[in-house]
Amino acid sequence: MAKTEQILKLTPDGELRFRGPFTDVVTAELKLSNPSEKRVCFKVKTTAPKRYCVRPNSGIIEPNQSVSVAVMLQPFDYDPQEKNKHKFMVQTMFAPDGPIESQEQLWKEATPDMLMDSKLKCVFEMPADSSSQAPVVKASIVDSESGKKDDDYQRLQAEIKRLTEDNAKLKESEVRLRKVAISDTVSSSPTSSSGPAPAPQAVPNLPPIVYLIIAFILGLIIGKFIF
Missing domain, CATH: 1.20.58 (Methane Monooxygenase Hydroxylase; Chain G, domain 1)
Incomplete structure (x- = not known):
């Protein structure tokens, strides 16, 4: 069975870029737009869940509406020689009519033919002048x-x-x-054979x-x- 084509429009649609330095949290924005006339459920997944924080990581997008998703990369020691293999997947499906009591239960009951997905790779960029x-x-x-x-x-x-x-x-x-x-003092002073010798003068300041x-x-x- 052919896979259902993704209904949402992703911006960016191929990769998420994170610009260093990575000594603090770095955030990339992902915009999800729903051009259809139906409500769409979405869920954001990653291959490195401990390295990223995603807000919101799931939800429902109303017809002709969009949602901005903040993908936050946690601080780490950047090594330009290390190959980055982190990836994200935006999984979607049309929401059923009527109220939805539990999105978690809705995803559990979804069949493969109901699911649509888009994949994005992560790219790390270090400013060229940051180290020189x-x-x-x-x-x-x-x-x-x-x-x-x-x-x-x-x-x-x-x-x-x-x-x-x-x-x-x-x-x-x-x-x-x-x-x-x-x-001058000695030469001018009278000598006496019987008198005491003259006292030495004080040293001037x-x-x-x-x-x-x-x-x-x-x-x-x-x-x-x-x-």
Whole structure:
């Protein structure tokens, strides 16, 4: 016996396409249209029931009406080398006249000559730029900011070196001035054979410029770590 031709019009009619990335639920829409003057019962089946959620997966379509079916692919680890063999089948039959108490019972009592079906294969698509362009952009941003930090660090190091050299020169000048001051003091002080030896003079404090340089260096270092 020849098989009854499918009465419903399916959109799409040959395959369901799911576009990745597949780290979250991906939904494909299937539209079922009834161009006839009779009510049509439908049921959606799949070869991989654990991988998909179909809403609604069965029902009745009134004459000249349509129903949108959401086919939701659950998240999974996509492997482009793995061959996809998932398929869907939309099974239909004309609904009997009058009220229908149980669609489940109606399907159980249906004979093969009453059934019509259409098959669709599943196609997985991964965006071409999802694995190449995004990482490149991210890397360029990281490299740019890293280079900026390196430049700031080098400038800070050069400034610290220059200030250290200036500080060393100031210390040398201070030592020379101190020696000259002590020499002048000793040479100008009267000597006494019986009196006690003159007490050594106190070492003068560092010039204010030295403290300013040290404070500036600490400020640069602390500011670098804060920002």
